[in-house]
Amino acid sequence: MGSPVEPNALFELPEGARVPRPARGGRPRHVGGTSIRHVPMPEPVLPVRPEPHQHDGPPLAGMEEVGTGLLDHVDAMQRVAASAPPGPLLINAGPGTGKTHILTRRIAYLVAELHVPASQCLVLARTTEAADALRRELDGLLGPVADDMTVRAFDAAGELPPLGHLFVDDLEHMPIRLYETLRADRGDQPAFTATGDPDAHIADGEPGPFERFAQDYPEARVVRLSRNHRSTAPILAAAMQLITPVSRAPGRGMLPARPAAGTAPVGRHFALDDRDERHFAGQLAERLRPFGVAPDEVAILAPEGYTGIDTARPITSAAGREHRVVCCVGVTAEAFPDEPGFRRLLFAAMSRARDLLYVSHIGNGSPLLDDIDPGLFTPFGHVRGHRSQPEQPRLL
Numbered sequence: 283m284g285s286p287v288e289p290n291a292l293f294e295l296p297e298g299a300r301v302p303r304p305a306r307g308g309r310p311r312h313v314g315g316t317s318i319r320h321v322p323m324p325e326p327v328l329p330v331r332p333e334p335h336q337h338d339g340p341p342l343a344g345m346e347e348v349g350t351g352l353l354d355h356v357d358a359m360q361r362v363a364a365s366a367p368p369g370p371l372l373i374n375a376g377p378g379t380g381k382t383h384i385l386t387r388r389i390a391y392l393v394a395e396l397h398v399p400a401s402q403c404l405v406l407a408r409t410t411e412a413a414d415a416l417r418r419e420l421d422g423l424l425g426p427v428a429d430d431m432t433v434r435a436f437d438a439a440g441e442l443p444p445l446g447h448l449f450v451d452d453l454e455h456m457p458i459r460l461y462e463t464l465r466a467d468r469g470d471q472p473a474f475t476a477t478g479d480p481d482a483h484i485a486d487g488e489p490g491p492f493e494r495f496a497q498d499y500p501e502a503r504v505v506r507l508s509r510n511h512r513s514t515a516p517i518l519a520a521a522m523q524l525i526t527p528v529s530r531a532p533g534r535g536m537l538p539a540r541p542a543a544g545t546a547p548v549g550r551h552f553a554l555d556d557r558d559e560r561h562f563a564g565q566l567a568e569r570l571r572p573f574g575v576a577p578d579e580v581a582i583l584a585p586e587g588y589t590g591i592d593t594a595r596p597i598t599s600a601a602g603r604e605h606r607v608v609c610c611v612g613v614t615a616e617a618f619p620d621e622p623g624f625r626r627l628l629f630a631a632m633s634r635a636r637d638l639l640y641v642s643h644i645g646n647g648s649p650l651l652d653d654i655d656p657g658l659f660t661p662f663g664h665v666r667g668h669r670s671q672p673e674q675p676r677l678l
């Protein structure tokens with residue numbers, strides 16, 4: 283954490299706002315019957331690190347692993363997933379529940395504890411970046427033994443060697459052709475572990491590999507993980523309220539594993555116009571720097587066609603990553619209409635955030651935001667129809 287700062291200097295919005303604004307604490311301005319009040323950006327509240335659940339301290343009593351200790355620091359359902367026998371296994375869980383984390387520990391556990399030969403392990407991930415991350419993690423867990431494994435990205439799979447133990451991360455993103463090839467090559471070969479989240483698949487349409495796995499391996503074990511290790515409670519609650527109406531895993535709950543203390547609501551930035559929004563997003567990393575946030579820990583995610591912020595990335599590329607701070611810009615009714623695909627896209631982006639989440643829009647914003655309790659937001663900027671007191675947030 284950086285040293286304390288004068289809040290006024292950092293969190294006033296730009297002087298460039300072209301419409302005169304009321305003095306702080308002054309009466310709201312009225313534009314076309316809508317009241318607009320200027321509210322400065324709140325100071326960020328950043329959790330103290332390391333948090334208790336991330337400590338490398340002693341594991342829960344009675345949960346110590348004998349032997350390699352590979353599963354000492356995982357939660358109970360993660361342990362069930364990691365230590366299941368090699369037969370077909372589907373780890374079906376929402377974002378941030380540790381699917382990737384536990385897949386690497388499962389592979390390491392099978393190799394180190396159950397003597398599965400590393401040379402018989404084929405590990406497939408969605409992108410080259412994800413495959414590299416899996417490779418690094420496996421190297422860290424297993425050392426040189428991991429060199430004998432084949433780890434590839436889906437699009438670099440090429441001719442796959444016929445290895446006995448198949449591990450797939452993010453099955454819902456696997457091209458159906460690749461899935462079918464794997465299935466045809468392997469027949470009913472049961473040593474297949476896959477992770478996936480049906481809600482992470484944005485498009486509707488034909489059943490994808492995730493649904494096919496359930497049909498092709500009816501005897502598969504399914505393990506559901508329900509503790510989210512990534513996001514603070516308000517971020518998780520907002521993301522869950524957004525996805526619930528269209529979730530392909532109805533009734534699935536996720537509880538935050540991280541402590542609730544010292545967490546901030548989701549910042550909702552009401553921009554006056556394009557220039558105001560671009561100024562806010564362009565300055566965000568600088569505004570957070572004094573609080574100990576490095577610029578590369580801030581991800582600005584924008585919808586298709588959104589220009590004017592050098593550091594912004596397409597929101598469609600959000601999946602599979604994790605950022606300390608996420609700011610979704612351009613969350614307007616036009617860019618994010620109330621349709622399942624847009625809801626999933628915004629959900630995928632919001633659920634990437636660890637400590638701080640902002641959404642920004644001109645006007646009233648996307649109707650999708652109306653499905654999130656107002657009490658989970660801190661509105662700021664040129665707030666329309668401002669409420670003076672946030673409502674009580676709904677429990678997860």
Ligand SMILES: Nc1ncnc2c1ncn2[C@@H]1O[C@H](COP(=O)(O)OP(=O)(O)OP(=O)(O)O)[C@@H](O)[C@H]1O
Binds near residue numbers: 355375512
């Ligand atoms: N048992 C655990 N203890 C502490 N941190 C954990 C635990 N499990 C996972 N994490 C951390 O939680 C975060 C999310 O984990 P991971 O990326 O594996 O989740 P995921 O389900 O694959 O996410 P997504 O599907 O959104 O990509 C990571 O920072 C990971 O290190």
